[in-house]
Amino acid sequence: MGFKEILQNDRPGARASLLEDGNLLVYGLSSIFIALNLVLIANGFFWLSILPLLVVIVLLLVFSLDKLLYLTVFLTPLSVNLGQAGFGTMVSLPVEPIMFAIMLVFLFKNLYRNTTDRHVYRHPMSILIIINLIWIFMTSITSELPLVSFKFLLSRLWFIVPFYFLSVQIFKNIRRIKSFLWCYMIPLSGVIIYSIYNLWAAGFDEQISQDVMYPFYPSHTSYGAIIAMFIPFLLFTAVNVNGSYRLRVAGLCLFILFAVAILFSYSRAVWVSLPIAFAAYLAIRLRVRFGAIMICVAVVASLLLTFQSDILMQLERNKQDSSEEFTENFQSISNISTDDSNTERLNRWSSAISMFVERPIFGWGPGTYQFLYAPFQKSYNLTLISTNAGNRGNAHSEYIGPLAESGVLGSLSFIAIVLCSLFIGLRVIYRGEQRARWLATTILLGLITYFVHAFLNNYLDTDKLSVPFWGFMAMLTALDLYETRREDAGLKELAAK
Known part of the structure; x- marks a missing residue:
């Protein structure tokens, strides 16, 4: 019997042995991870728990970008913005870092080999x-x-x-x-x-x-x-x-x-x-x-522009504020006199147009409105919810x-x-x-x-x-x-x- 025949006869046993060794390795690493994670959790450290998710994300980035995209879509409604949670940074976890990674991999693949x-x-x-x-x-x-x-x-x-x-x-x-x-x-x-x-x-x-x-x-x-x-x-x-x-x-x-x-x-x-x-x-x-x-x-746009004065007069007569009643809440849509939400919206639009008039070609810069609009507010447009802090939206x-x-x-x-x-x-x-x-x-x-x-x-x-x-x-x-x-x-x- 030659060396080749010996290998062929021994192959099933070798495969079984390798499989058993592989299972033991998986079980061993899993047990170590669980034990280590329990110790860390008991001491107030929780971040190791996300390691399996990170491993899955990395594997999907390499082998199945479409499935990672679906996972990101699924997680988006459940994501939490750190800025709203009081952490000071406006990053939505866990999805925005994943989106960034998908973008880099997609661009790299297209630069290396247009797909x-x-x-x-x-x-x-x-x-x-x-x-x-x-x-x-x-x-x-x-x-x-x-x-x-x-x-x-x-x-x-x-x-x-x-x-x-x-x-x-x-x-x-x-x-x-x-x-x-x-x-x-x-x-x-x-x-x-x-x-x-x-x-x-x-x-x-x-x-x-x-x-x-x-x-x-x-x-x-x-x-x-x-x-x-x-x-x-x-x-x-x-x-x-x-x-x-x-x-x-x-x-x-x-x-x-x-x-x-x-x-x-x-x-x-x-x-x-x-x-x-x-x-x-x-x-x-x-x-x-x-x-x-x-x-x-x-x-319709022409008619609105032509009769804007008459329309504004009619809208100013509406004093219905938003409320729990559906009909009253619907009626308040056109209240531009006393409804704070509507009047503040007009204030923001007026400020934006004033900013545009000053820089009509290049503007003040993408994403900068909320930080720069305050000086453009007119006193007669200010409302109870107006702010100069740049922390209440765009x-x-x-x-x-x-x-x-x-x-x-x-x-x-x-x-x-x-x-x-x-x-x-x-x-x-x-x-x-x-x-x-x-x-x-x-x-x-x-x-x-x-x-x-x-x-x-x-x-x-x-x-x-x-x-x-x-x-x-x-x-x-x-x-x-x-x-x-x-x-x-x-x-x-x-x-x-």
């Missing part, structure tokens, strides 16, 4: 996003507070790179879009139940409702805005006759839960955004021409805020992204494959709820909103690239639909 479909970078949405990022970079150089601005740019990159550029690649498979949505909605449902329980324990007090989602969401407005983005998908899932019975039941249960959460969020901006999204759905069903919609928007508008921070091109580049998403969504709905149309409809309607909300608030500097927002943008881009018939799908043809 991204070149059509993604040539897509109009991608081009506009890149232009917006380039302008943010340029205005960070000219910023009044460069360190703040470059930190803002970095955070915007770790939102966009994973949840737009990487996600477009993942969403080539349409089923992964639904996985992304469920990964966010399931933990969000847990936060909703937690918030409703806290609100019930407080007797459904309207003032208490603004903080019942703490520490997971910073305010009732951001909490309501995110819930509203998923309402169209849940409603369509519940009524989709082609879906499975279990999926329809799950969609219906979550839709009811999310609807109750919106009602008790007492977020007036959300209550406005949902009816407008429903009107947009009717326009889609009636196949109203894209050009006709733009003309209507222009006419300009309360995704459209006006960039005017002050990045100048006219900063605002226009973001508006261009919004308009492009509307165009792409309609193109998929009108020209896409059958399976993609209803999904594109729900995604577009979800985005529309935030486009409306963005007139009154801005949350794209937070992980909670940026993950679904840029994820939805990636979904529309992927559906447009991989699920839409390319023939006669040009701008002229879509505008004539």
